[in-house]
Amino acid sequence: MRKSLATIFRFSGGVKKYLFITVISTALAVFFQFLTPQIIRFTVDYVIGTEPPALPPFVMVWIESLGGRDFLRSSLMLIAAMVVLCALLNSLFAFVSRMSAATFAESVIKRLRNTLFEHTQRLPYSWHVEHQTGDIIQRCTSDVEVVRNFVSHQLLQIIRTFLLITVSLALMFSMNVTLSIVALVFIPLVILYSTIFFSSIRKKFRVCDELEGELTVAVQENLTGVRVVRAFGRERHELDQFDEKNEKYTGSWVRLGSTLGLYWGLGDLATGLQIISIIAVGAILASRDALTLGEFLVFVSYNHMLAWPVRAMGRILSDFSKTSVSTARIRDILDAEAEKPEPEGIQPDMRGDIVFENVSFSYGSEPLIKNLSFTIEGGTTFGILGATGSGKSTIAALLNRLYELEEGSGRITIGGVDIRRIERSYLRRNVGVVLQEPFLFSKTIGENISIAAPGARLEEIRTSAAAAALDESVMGFQKGYDTVVGERGVTLSGGQKQRVAIARTLMMRPPVMVFDDSMSAVDLETDAKIRASLREVRGSATIIIISHRINTLLGADKILVLENGEIAELGTPEELMEKGGIFRRTYEMQSEAASDLLIREEDGI
Amino acid sequence: MNGENLKLKHRFDPKVWKKLLPFLKPFLGRFAWVCAVMVLVALSDIAIPLFQRYAVNNFIVPRSTGGLGVFTLVYVLMIAAQALMVVAFSRGCIAIEMYLSRDLKRATFVHLQKLPLSYYNKTAVGYILARVMSDTTKIATLVGWSLLDIFWSAIYVLGVFIAMLILNWHLALLVMAVVPAAAILTGIFQGRILTVNRRVRSINSRMTGAYNEGISGAKTSKTLVIEDLNCREFSEITDNLYRNTLRATRLNAFFVPLVTFFGSLAAALVLQRGGYLVMGGALDFGMLSAFVSYALGIIEPIQQMAGIIAEFIATQVNIERVTGLLEQKCEIEDSPEVIEKYGDCFSPKRENWEPIRGEIEFRDVSFKYPDGDEYVLEHFNLKIPAGTNVAIVGETGAGKSTLVNLACRFFEPTEGQILIDGVDYRERSQLWLHSHIGYVLQTPHLFSGTIRDNIRYGKLDATDEEIEAAARLVSADTVIKKLEKGYDTYVGEGGSLLSTGEKQLISFARAVIADPPIFVLDEATSSIDTETERLIQQAISRTLVGRTSFIIAHRLSTIKHADLILVVRDGRIIERGTHEELLDMKGYYYSLYTEAKLGKLDS
Secondary structure, eight states, X not given: OHHHHHHHHTTXXXXXXXXXXXXXXXXXXXXXXXXXXXXXXXXXXXXXXOSOOOSOHHHHHHHHHHTHHHHHHHTHHHHHHHHHHHHHHXXXXXXXXXXXXXXXXXXXXXXXXXXXXXXXXXXXXXXXXXXXXXXXXXXXXXXXXXXXXXXXXXXXXXXXXXXXXXXXXXHHHHHOHHHHHHHHHHHHHHHHHXXXXXXXXXXXXXXXXXXXXXXXXHHHHHHHTHHHHHHTTOHHXXXXXXHHHHHHHHHHHHHHHHHHHHHHHHHHHHHHHHHHHHHHHHHHHHHTTOOOHHHHHHHHHHHHHHHHHHHHHHHHHHHHHHHHHHHHHHHHHHHSOOOOOOTTOBOOOOOSOEEEEEEEEEETTEEEEEEEEEEEOXXXXXXXXXXXXXXXXXXXXXXXXXXXXXXXXXXXXXTTEEGGGBOHHHHHHHEEEEOSSOOOOSSBHHXXXXXXXXXXXXXXXXXXXXXXXXXXXXXXXXXXXXXXXSTTSBOOOHXXXXXXXXXXXHHTXXXXXXXXXXXXXXXXXXXXXXXXXXXXXXXXXXXXXXXXXXXXXXXXXXXXXXXXXXXXXXXXXXXXXXXXXXXXXXXXXXXXXXXXXXXXXXXXX | OOOOOOOOOOSOOHHXXXXXXXHHGGGHHHHHHHHHHHHHHHHHHHHHHHHHHHHIIIIITTTOOTTHHHHHHXXXXXXXXXXXXXXXXXXXXXXXXXXXXXXXXXXXHHHHHHSOHHHHHHSXXXXXXXXXXXXXXXXXXXXXXXXXXXXXXXXXXXXXXXHHHHHHHHHHHHHHHHHHHHHHHHHHHHHHHHHHHHHHHHHHHHHHHHHHXXXXXXXHHHHHTOHHHHHHHHHHHHHHHHHHHHHHHHHHHHHHHHHHHHHHHHHHHHHHHHHHHHHXXXXXXXXXXXXXXXXXXXXXXXXXXXXXXXXXXHHHXXXXXXXXXXXXXXXXXXXXXXXXXXXXXXXXXXXXXXXXXXXXXXXXXXXOOTTOSSOSEEEEEEXXXXXXXXXXXXXXXXXXXXXXXXXXXXXXXXXXXEEETTEEGGGSOHHHHHTXXXXXXXXXXXXXXXXXXXXXTTSTTOOHHHHHHHHHHTTOHHHHHHSTTGGGOBOOGGGTTSOHHHHHHHHXXXXXXXXXXXXXXXXXXXXXXXXXXXXXXXXXXXXXTTSEEEEXXXXXXXXXXXXXXXXXXXXXXEEEEOHHHHXXXXXXXXXXXXXXXXXXHHO
């Protein structure tokens, strides 16, 4: 728990004062809340009744100066006004305490969220490869929500309950020790009881959540697979499966509900027993002249006030472990090492030759690239052919330092400069890599294309889109470049997505461009169009095309064939054709398959 | 598309609630006894201050303990009984909530099984899923808890009023004077609180979306160097969230103490007036303390009632969404006579099903899509003898799936008839037809589970041997055996853990194991690796033997072997015949064919 609090307080710089205000104003609110029964006690015992006042001397001096008991008896309005005043002050401080607590909590959580987001953006590529997206998102949302619940609700409740117990005990003990002990006995018992209860049903809650998850998945699969369901006439089967899961989920909740009902009933019973104990012991004490009527009433109302917060404490305490788990999960992300800023990084000319010198790279224990050496002349088009797992994508990732090359495993230079000396963001802006599975943001198509070139005009966007053979398709959409991509907008085909990604990179006008299998879902004709427009920038930009499709590579000046992370063939397309190796074989196989196609369609996956 | 409606209706609409009535009917008995228990609980809640009064008047004031034992016993018995009742009604409430939620979910699910595919084409899965899962849950929670809470509150408030009036109408009127003010204020606040809370939730879901994008797109962001832009946009959302959350808190922080303040105000009035009465001997101490308790206790139930009413109005949206789904029309329905004879999709009467040969005839069929204005088929006639292989050829978007949709009765002809074995297919049940058609999609969908589970989907009682035989028939077994766990390999949601080629082979096996006399196939165009492609070609030619089949085809090797080729262009069938006949026609097919050959030469 201490570790969790430390994590949370890391984000409280500058807003700690709100926590302080919360404590003070909660204390005051509690104080005024407890004052009202005291006024009633005073009224019952002293004003209406005939008991001695039992008030601090300075208050009594003041009351005496006003006219003492007789004065008060004739102006009960004043006492009512005091009650109202207490209530007002209680409300006021309760308001202040809630507001300051919320300001504290929301500030902390906002910072936590921003930090988490920023950190995920700065974490290295390899971290993102290793971690599951769903899991990270869950940590950033659900786990943060658990922490938020703790900071914004439970923390205030803990403070308040603690103050409630302290203040009420102090006041109770000052009135009557015996009766106070009766009240005191119940507090730990109730807290203990509800802590044990909530810890024991946590597992049941989890089971319910899991069953709900299963039911949701069942429905979702039925909906996404509706065509298969219909085609096989499996409605009955689906309904049976749904019913089974639905019943299980319902049953688990009904059972949990029974347990919860028992808890509530027992909780009410405990409160009732507490009150009757106070009444019974109070009656005995009163019969021995050890308790006044006013004091009795105060005890009863204090115990009513304590009942709920004390019961809630059990729940909060049992939730502590949940908060600890969540903060630990968040810490996992925050503690992962991000890419470091590079004040020393240089910004050289990027149009020179790209040279791989004895480059080796392994991921985990798997060597991906083995002692690779080759040169890509500046301004030329360089093709890389290789099957899945041949290490061709690693080359792209190494070139713009998505993966960092370790010391002693060779080096990569651009224009003679080791890329490790080049400022990382400068390098990435100048080596435009189009990933195989590009991600489009849920913005408009126009915004997606210009995302790395803010402030671009529509004509510029259209020019890039046209170069990526995309302009025509986009203009065909009802809203053109203002079409929103994704969940709520238009779903683009795989090929269209890849073309948006290509246009996006073209917008950056990088001197080096790498297309990492980024036309795999584009049909051959469009592929050819894109390559034709790339040919126009030839000379001014170095272009690296990585593909498993021969056609895509045919126009390259030079082609490297990779096999198991090593160079299998290297040369001009003509040379490789003549050589009759992997390149030639792949060419023949692919053109045979292509000739069988009557109609080429763009891949819709 | 069906966007979320964030606008809040502020009026109670009984028509919406009426639609819910049929679902509440099974619970009327349970409702009745829960309400009865509620009444008892409320009555004992009202009685507690009176016990206090008794204690004050008989023990504390006279300073005696006479009868304390009996009093304590009665009190304990009462709270024990109350505790039991709390257990009972909370169990009752949860049961109502959960069983209602179950019934609503089931009703939507059942209805979804009957809705036409056209509904699925235009409605996002996430949208439907939210109707089935979260909207139903919200409605059930409201009915299960809030309806009963409001009942308790009403009984309690009413009971306290009556008790006070009987005990001392003078003081009772004082307490009541405060109530309207509290009620009005609550009414005003609840609406606002609800609106702000909704806004907070919607920003919150935007934030979740932003996390989703930021993290899923992190690799892409790195290549584009737009991390800073992402962070800026994200902090705008969190700023917005921060502001609105605090606004919601401010409303709440103001409102809750305000309501308690009214309780204290009423108590103060009672104290002032009651004090005089006690001094004058017109009221005893016990009564005064009971009234103070009533005054402090009556405000909360009133606040609760106002809150629940606001919730009720807010939940109308959820009810409308669910009933809207349930009222969605099934465009293709079996007639009552057909259901009578063949059963519906959940309880088929297979004993009455005729065997099928697989002859299909389109007789004077005209068709337009429900959302289109133009006929895509007009007076179309085609007779396909059993065992004929039909290839449908055309460019993307030319309307190749229309024929398949019609043949599978995913859509019905606008005019004309489709006959299977000489009988209009509308005279038999949809399930009868679907049970006899094997269907392989270009982008096959697998269910999460193992490969074995997925193949078995085609024949639920298939043995492991049958499954493996089916896989062998379509050459899927070599691919499956290469996987580490073979047939027990988990395929992931939607089959995401397998490659497209693997999914395709498994979906073949799934179709073949059912041994359907009619086969519909959407041939893949995506370039899978060459080896898998060869296996799929083999699978196709083997499965088609002896079956009537429709293939939406792209490959010449498939098309050439078809008994009949239908050429589709701009939604119409423009040519039909065998490969040779079509080439001789020198029409559209011929030009497609020559282009393809030229294309080969070009590359």
